[in-house]
Amino acid sequence: xxxxxxxxxxxxxxxxxxxxxxxxxxxxxxxxxxxxxxxxxxxxxxxxxxxxxxxxxxxxxxxxxxxxxxxxxxxxxxxxxxxxxxxxxxxxxxxxxxxxxxxxxxxxxxxxxxxxxxxxxxxxxxxxxxxxxxxxxxxxxxxxxxxxxxxxxxxxxxxxxxxxxxxxxxxxxxxxxxxxxxxxxxxxxxxxxxxxxxxxxxxxxxxxxxxxxxxxxxxxxxxxxxxxxxxxxxxxxxxxxxxxxxxxxxxxxxxxxxxxxxxxxxxxxxxxxxxxxxxxxxxxxxxxxxxxxxxxxxxxxxxxxxxxxxxxxxxxxxxxxxxxxxxxxxxxxxxxxxxxxxxxxxxxxxxxxxxxxxxxxxxxxxxxxxxxxxxxxxxxxxxxxxxxxxxxxxxxxxxxxxxxxxxxxxxxxxxxxxxxxxxxxxxxxxxxxxxxxxxxxxxxxxxxxxxxxxxxxxxxxxxxxxxxxxxxxxxxxxxxxxxxxxxx
Amino acid sequence: xxxxxxxxxxxxxxxxxxxxxxxxxxxxxxxxxxxxxxxxxxxxxxxxxxxxxxxxxxxxxxxxxxxxxxxxxxxxxxxxxxxxxxxxxxxxxxxxxxxxxxxxxxxxxxxxxxxxxxxxxxxxxxxxxxxxxxxxxxxxxxxxxxxxxxxxxxxxxxxxxxxxxxxxxxxxxxxxxxxxxxxxxxxxxxxxxxxxxxxxxxxxxxxxxxxxxxxxxxxxxxxxxxxxxxxxxxxxxxxxxxxxxxxxxxxxxxxxxxxxxxxxxxxxxxxxxxxxxxxxxxxxxxxxxxxxxxxxxxxxxxxxxxxxxxxxxxxxxxxxxxxxxxxxxxxxxxxxxxxxxxxxxxxxxxxxxxxxxxxxxxxxxxxxxxxxxxxxxxxxxxxxxxxxxxxxxxxxxxxxxxxxxxxxxxxxxxxxxxxxxxxxxxxxxxxxxxxxxxxxxxxxxxxxxxxxxxxxxxxxxxxxxxxxxxxxxxxxxxxxxxxxxxxxxx
Ligand SMILES: [Zn+2]
Numbered sequence: 001x002x003x004x005x006x007x008x009x010x011x012x013x014x015x016x017x018x019x020x021x022x023x024x025x026x027x028x029x030x031x032x033x034x035x036x037x038x039x040x041x042x043x044x045x046x047x048x049x050x051x052x053x054x055x056x057x058x059x060x061x062x063x064x065x066x067x068x069x070x071x072x073x074x075x076x077x078x079x080x081x082x083x084x085x086x087x088x089x090x091x092x093x094x095x096x097x098x099x100x101x102x103x104x105x106x107x108x109x110x111x112x113x114x115x116x117x118x119x120x121x122x123x124x125x126x127x128x129x130x131x132x133x134x135x136x137x138x139x140x141x142x143x144x145x146x147x148x149x150x151x152x153x154x155x156x157x158x159x160x161x162x163x164x165x166x167x168x169x170x171x172x173x174x175x176x177x178x179x180x181x182x183x184x185x186x187x188x189x190x191x192x193x194x195x196x197x198x199x200x201x202x203x204x205x206x207x208x209x210x211x212x213x214x215x216x217x218x219x220x221x222x223x224x225x226x227x228x229x230x231x232x233x234x235x236x237x238x239x240x241x242x243x244x245x246x247x248x249x250x251x252x253x254x255x256x257x258x259x260x261x262x263x264x265x266x267x268x269x270x271x272x273x274x275x276x277x278x279x280x281x282x283x284x285x286x287x288x289x290x291x292x293x294x295x296x297x298x299x300x301x302x303x304x305x306x307x308x309x310x311x312x313x314x315x316x317x318x319x320x321x322x323x324x325x326x327x328x329x330x331x332x333x334x335x336x337x338x339x340x341x342x343x344x345x346x347x348x349x350x351x352x353x354x355x356x357x358x359x360x361x362x363x364x365x366x367x368x369x370x371x372x373x374x375x376x377x378x379x380x381x382x383x384x385x386x387x388x389x390x391x392x393x394x395x396x397x398x399x400x401x402x403x404x405x406x407x408x409x410x411x412x413x414x415x416x417x418x419x420x421x422x423x424x425x426x427x428x429x430x431x432x433x434x435x436x437x438x439x440x441x442x443x444x445x446x447x448x449x450x451x452x453x454x455x456x457x458x459x460x461x462x463x464x465x466x467x468x469x470x471x472x473x474x475x476x477x478x479x480x481x482x483x484x485x486x487x488x
Numbered sequence: 489x490x491x492x493x494x495x496x497x498x499x500x501x502x503x504x505x506x507x508x509x510x511x512x513x514x515x516x517x518x519x520x521x522x523x524x525x526x527x528x529x530x531x532x533x534x535x536x537x538x539x540x541x542x543x544x545x546x547x548x549x550x551x552x553x554x555x556x557x558x559x560x561x562x563x564x565x566x567x568x569x570x571x572x573x574x575x576x577x578x579x580x581x582x583x584x585x586x587x588x589x590x591x592x593x594x595x596x597x598x599x600x601x602x603x604x605x606x607x608x609x610x611x612x613x614x615x616x617x618x619x620x621x622x623x624x625x626x627x628x629x630x631x632x633x634x635x636x637x638x639x640x641x642x643x644x645x646x647x648x649x650x651x652x653x654x655x656x657x658x659x660x661x662x663x664x665x666x667x668x669x670x671x672x673x674x675x676x677x678x679x680x681x682x683x684x685x686x687x688x689x690x691x692x693x694x695x696x697x698x699x700x701x702x703x704x705x706x707x708x709x710x711x712x713x714x715x716x717x718x719x720x721x722x723x724x725x726x727x728x729x730x731x732x733x734x735x736x737x738x739x740x741x742x743x744x745x746x747x748x749x750x751x752x753x754x755x756x757x758x759x760x761x762x763x764x765x766x767x768x769x770x771x772x773x774x775x776x777x778x779x780x781x782x783x784x785x786x787x788x789x790x791x792x793x794x795x796x797x798x799x800x801x802x803x804x805x806x807x808x809x810x811x812x813x814x815x816x817x818x819x820x821x822x823x824x825x826x827x828x829x830x831x832x833x834x835x836x837x838x839x840x841x842x843x844x845x846x847x848x849x850x851x852x853x854x855x856x857x858x859x860x861x862x863x864x865x866x867x868x869x870x871x872x873x874x875x876x877x878x879x880x881x882x883x884x885x886x887x888x889x890x891x892x893x894x895x896x897x898x899x900x901x902x903x904x905x906x907x908x909x910x911x912x913x914x915x916x917x918x919x920x921x922x923x924x925x926x927x928x929x930x931x932x933x934x935x936x937x938x939x940x941x942x943x944x945x946x947x948x949x950x951x952x953x954x955x956x957x958x959x960x961x962x963x964x965x966x967x968x969x970x971x972x973x974x975x976x977x978x
Contacts, residue, residue, distance in 0.1 A: 328579070372768075
């Protein structure tokens with residue numbers, strides 16, 4: 001089955017631009033497909049169909065009138081529901097925010113829409129982006145389009161499922177410890193976590209502020225490059241946003257990769273890694289090698305402390321970031337509180353799910369007087385060591401290749417009662433967040449049961465162009481990204 | 489019961505000063521705390537999810553300037569930390585502050601108490617955002633006004649170098665003068681721009697041993713008078729408690745927070761320090777560390793002005809002003825600047841000082857404006873002082889001339905001529921007025937000559953008559969001399 005939604009972002013935009021495609025047709029198609037597959041996938045928390053169709057009509061009118069339309073004009077997209085929009089609610093997959101209507105849209109939402117993309121709705125996520133399976137959403141669990149009994153991954157599982165199922169050609173996710181890359185890997189699509197500071201966090205509801213980054217999710221590296229070109233760049237409203245011009249990521253795709261040095265660290269292929277995932281990723285690395293790149297062994301000695309370090313820093317920041325959800329100013333408020341303390345504790349008790357509470361408690365503990373030095377401060381020191389591991393590795397290699405996750409998508413419910421096992425899903429991804437470097441997940445094959453496997457490429461600061469370049473070149477000689485899940 | 493014989497109070501302070509900036513510390517909202525409730529707020533200061541703070545550079549530079557004026561070293565590298573506690577007037581439930589690297593540290597600050605110099609060490613001064621206000625005046629509910637939320641505050645912490653309530657009072661007043669002089673704060677007490685938290689204990693000498701009572705921190709006082717009262721009360725209270733129980737000492741009894749009850753004139757226990765909050769400070773990941781280059785520090789330092797205490801001392805020593813007059817003039821920086829200008833333009837210091845306070849400042853007060861707003865230039869003020877000193881006009885005429893100068897822009901010498909206020913130095917003319925006055929007032933003349941009881945009054949009367957005959961233009965000194973001579977004659 002070929003629908004316009006199978007064609008890439010760039011071609012939709014080009015088709016709309018020359019009048020070959022109508023934005024309204026494309027958007028209507030996407031809305032219809034979202035609606036028909038929602039019962040199976042549960043990828044969306046909210047959809048604003050009227051608004052999307054109005055915007056599409058406007059784009060068709062502008063084109064017909066000969067007016068300039070943006071680079072993404074007519075492309076239906078979705079954003080994870082932790083990014084603020086001025087339409088609809090922003091839920092973060094939590095009951096505590098309902099009903100919250102943001103006064104300002106996230107920077108990325110403004111960027112997308114001013115380029116003509118149409119945000120048709122908000123996708124499901126683990127509550128406040130805390131999770132690796134989307135099972136922690138307060139509303140429902142998103143299913144994996146390749147096997148609806150399995151998780152889509154998380155926390156950006158709604159966005160990756162929507163793109164993998166061809167509901168939309170592109171979407172945005174956020175990645176604090178792997179939340180774009182792991183679900184992209186589980187869903188067999190491309191997901192990029194940019195360098196910390198490359199994309200403004202303004203309007204992204206914070207989880208771990210020093211780790212959070214918004215990034216593109218698409219089927220091809222080219223589409224991811226196109227989306228990144230639109231959302232990257234300096235934003236004075238985010239003090240941590242890099243004051244560096246964003247290069248033309250699309251133009252960089254066609255550079256040759258001959259002679260590039262690919263680092264492989266055996267720390268990423270140790271115990272706990274599924275054999276089929278291992279074999280598939282090694283084969284993908286060999287494929288890149290056969291395109292003229294050189295594979296070199298590297299050593300990242302502190303990688304093994306990544307999970308511990310990440311779960312201290314992310315939860316510490318989260319415990320503070322989520323303090324504002326107290327029932328006083330907006331969102332859920334417990335009915336008939338006895339006093340102010342009860343207002344706080346009952347509101348938060350009722351509003352937050354178990355995983356969020358667990359992380360708030362972990363983080364509160366890590367920052368408490370008497371424990372700060374042993375936990376939070378030590379984690380900061382380890383973070384510096386992890387960073388310098390990468391800095392020295394990138395003196396010898398251009399990128400580092402590894403698996404994205406130790407397994408393929410696991411069955412829904414399998415790890416729900418074992419938070420520690422769930423945390424290990426992030427073992428290969430958290431280091432890039434801790435170091436602040438960019439990393440991409442690229443579909444690189446399937447296991448015997450037909451479930452997708454992803455390869456991760458990590459690059460030096462602001463080397464998104466290089467990551468996308470290699471991913472694109474790899475996609476020129478492979479067709480994993482063209483495989484399509486069998487859905488209605 | 490023991491009677492304390494020798495008591496030495498030990499007092500330090502934490503002071504919050506609201507900085508005068510157009511916008512808040514981390515968002516673009518206008519600072520106007522008395523605007524209608526919740527009318528000066530945005531997503532950032534309301535702590536809405538997704539919003540991010542951006543530092544106000546002006547606030548940082550004002551704080552650095554104040555830090556320099558307090559004699560502190562300014563940190564070239566500092567950062568922002570989150571201080572966590574739950575309160576409805578703090579929408580994020582953390583306050584952005586500076587914890588372990590304050591913007592300014594290690595200063596000393598001079599002030600005077602009744603003309604004698606004092607010094608206090610400044611431990612640190614850092615910048616932070618203010619909270620909003622909880623309003624409890626509606627029964628059954630608390631209203632929250634967030635206009636003040638995010639307003640820049642400078643928190644100054646002193647060493648416990650103050651030894652009395654009066655010294656503390658003088659220090660607080662001097663600090664107000666300083667921040668006003670620098671222009672970094674309006675320091676309006678009525679608007680809560682300065683809030684004081686004195687920490688007080690006493691060292692008691694008894695039988696060759698020293699006992700130190702636990703430290704009481706009196707929270708959130710917003711008037712100088714209450715600072716003085718609260719400290720006096722605390723000193724007495726602590727001594728009395730110790731006299732009852734000699735174990736009321738640091739180590740055996742705990743430090744505490746107390747509140748000042750202005751109606752009853754007492755401090756009241758709030759909580760013990762052992763129940764102190766764990767604020768869980770950590771660096772705010774939303775804000776970059778702040779680096780201050782030599783160049784930036786240099787340009788801030790260039791805005792430093794003479795501190796009011798030094799200026800007062802200079803006005804007294806160089807210009808010969810009384811401490812009281814110096815204090816009056818230095819209270820307001822543009823006024824002091826104007827006075828310096830008057831002296832620079834040749835105004836004779838002593839007369840200019842008196843005239844400035846007694847004439848010009850009085851006119852300004854009567855009109856409810858600053859002396860700089862009277863519309864009289866420094867050069868004219870200097871000229872009038874000079875004319876008075878040289879005897880061109882007498883004091884009465886000078887006052888009349890000043891009145892005229894308020895509405896006319898002519899130079900005072902021209903005005904004096906026009907209004908016929910130039911003092912007459914002509915001895916013959918003056919003698920004629922004296923003769924005339926003597927002839928017309930036989931009784932007064934006789935009293936002045938023979939009645940010791942009425943002598944002074946009669947002479948004064950005659951002098952007044954002569955001045956009247958001269959139309960106010962006679963030189964009072966000459967008049968006095970001639971009356972004296974005439975009375976000696978038969
Ligand atoms: Zn604001």
